[in-house]
Amino acid sequence: MEIGCGFGGQAIILSRLASIQHYTFVDMWQVNLLIQRFIEESGFNIEYEIKTIRQSSTRHDNTLVISNYAFSEFDIQLQAMCLKKFILTSKHGYLTMNTGMNGMAFNGQANRHITSEMLISLIASARQSSEIPQTNLTNYANYVITW
Numbered sequence: 019m020e021i022g023c024g025f026g027g028q029a030i031i032l033s034r035l036a037s038i039q040h041y042t043f044v045d046m047w048q049v050n051l052l053i054q055r056f057i058e059e060s061g062f063n064i065e066y067e068i069k070t071i072r073q074s075s076t077r078h079d080n081t082l083v084i085s086n087y088a089f090s091e092f093d094i095q096l097q098a099m100c101l102k103k104f105i106l107t108s109k110h111g112y113l114t115m116n117t118g119m120n121g122m123a124f125n126g127q128a129n130r131h132i133t134s135e136m137l138i139s140l141i142a143s144a145r146q147s148s149e150i151p152q153t154n155l156t157n158y159a160n161y162v163i164t165w
Contacts (some may be wrong), residue, residue, distance in 0.1 A: 019041075019084070019108070020042070020083075021083065021084070021088050021100060022045055024090020025056045026043060027045065028084075028086070032081050032114045040067075042074075043068040043070075043089075047092075052135070071096060071103070074104070075103075083111035087115070090114070090115035091135075093130055093131070094131055099122070101140060101141075111141075112163060114162050115149075115161050116154055118160075138163070141163065142162070145162055145164050
């Protein structure tokens with residue numbers, strides 16, 4: 019499962035590198051139209067579904083959940099919804115985060131996002147590491163959560 023999929027390019031690359039049985043794309047409905055078009059034109063031959071966060075069932079049993087920046091940019095209510103529906107029930111995952119470890123928003127307002135400390139405490143076996151290469155050199159550096 020991928021949260022915040024852009025046009026679906028990461029899924030296409032992963033499908034060529036790994037044996038994937040099923041792929042779930044989760045994004046805004048407008049973006050989902052782009053994903054569907056791109057996936058269908060690319061020769062993607064894996065069973066897939068495309069949904070919004072709210073369209074997805076209450077809980078998924080996912081093997082892997084990934085998000086490059088999208089999860090970190092959601093407000094705290096959407097983050098809590100994603101945690102409950104997708105992340106806390108997944109066996110493995112990674113989240114590339116760009117709101118800083120203290121959950122700062124881009125406009126400097128604190129507490130608009132879940133902090134790295136909270137994510138580590140909520141996700142079983144979660145670890146935090148630096149983003150390499152570091153794409154944000156401000157005082158709230160990007161980081162990666164894996165489990």
